Amino acid sequence: MVMGRLKRRHVLAMAIAAGLWVAEAPVGHATSVTIRVGHFPNITHVQALVARSFEHRGQSWFAVRLGPGVVIEWYAYNAGPSAMEAIFAGSLDLAYVGPNPAINAYARSAGAEVRIVAGAVNGGSALVVQPGEKLATPMDFRGKRIGTPQFGNTQDVAARAWLREGGLRITQAGGDAYVVPTANPEQLSLFKTRQLDAVWTVEPWVSRLELEASGKVLIEERQAVTTVLVSRVGFLEQHRDLAHRFVQAHRELGDWISAHPQEAQTMVREELKADFRVTMSPDLASRAWPRMSVTSDIALSALQEYVAKAQRVGFLDAVPDLSQLVILP
Secondary structure, three states: OHHHHHHHHHHHHHHHHOOOOOOOOOOOOOOOEEEEEEEOOOHHHHHHHHHHHHHHOOOOOOHHHHOOOEEEEEEEOOOHHHHHHHHHOOOOOEEEEOHHHHHHHHHHOOOOOEEEEEEEEEEOEEEEEOOOOOOOOHHHHOOOEEEEOOOOOHHHHHHHHHHHHOOOOEOOOOEOOEEEEOOHHHHHHHHHOOOOOEEEEEOOHHHHHHHHHOOEEEEEEOOOEEEEEEEEHHHHHHOHHHHHHHHHHHHHHHHHHHHOHHHHHHHHHHHHHHHHOOOOOHHHHHHHHHHEEEOOOOOHHHHHHHHHHHHHOOOOOOOOOHHHOEOOO
């Protein structure tokens, strides 16, 4: 018997070395797949927030649509660049991010690491200025300080491009005006104490700056692509069917949100309080909601302007072929 076991081990070792052996899961045990999804605590990431709220209610919007053995793990980030670093590190499979970080990650990896697989939200971003200040054109911002969520994120690029197009010299560290990457909660406190003259950000922070600090909206980007759903290329290659089903569930969730705006607002408020200790009043949610539109549609043509802006402000040099940036699994 000993010789028999040794022989079987020898044959097994040879099969493994030759790449011929494939392990089989025990009968009755489904293989578990964990999908790691990144998002931000912003209302413009409404699909992620509502999905998390469903989970807190004992339901799982995505898992039940992806099949048995699928586990969804959620990870929160302040802005897109940090989420893209997690994609590069293999720590995330999917992420809700702004278009600029997704484009930058695609360019950095020569198109090898990132794909946009769906739209998520348009609108919901704005430039808010101090009350009583005569700030109307880019030239009025000479010597002023503008807060953005993170260096290189979509609103950061939008602010720098707008100032440059208006004739100001803007560098990464300064120039004629100062673009100051600042986390959203800190933006509000700095704006209240007038350490920031303006903030270019997303909801619900736009409405909070209005309601809590008497800020005035100077530019509102109602039609701009604010949030997209991106995938790590490795995840697409290994689990294309799962990626397809996730995108389909994402689309269905967007339709549900559009059909149930009041319930979706309540769920967003519950999720922000449960996981981020952020209290959003019903009035704040209802004020922010009309500024954005939920959509799963995305087209490469809609992203070309973001590429041009990123190039103008120096975030992109040579851009690889964009034909593979948007792919519907």
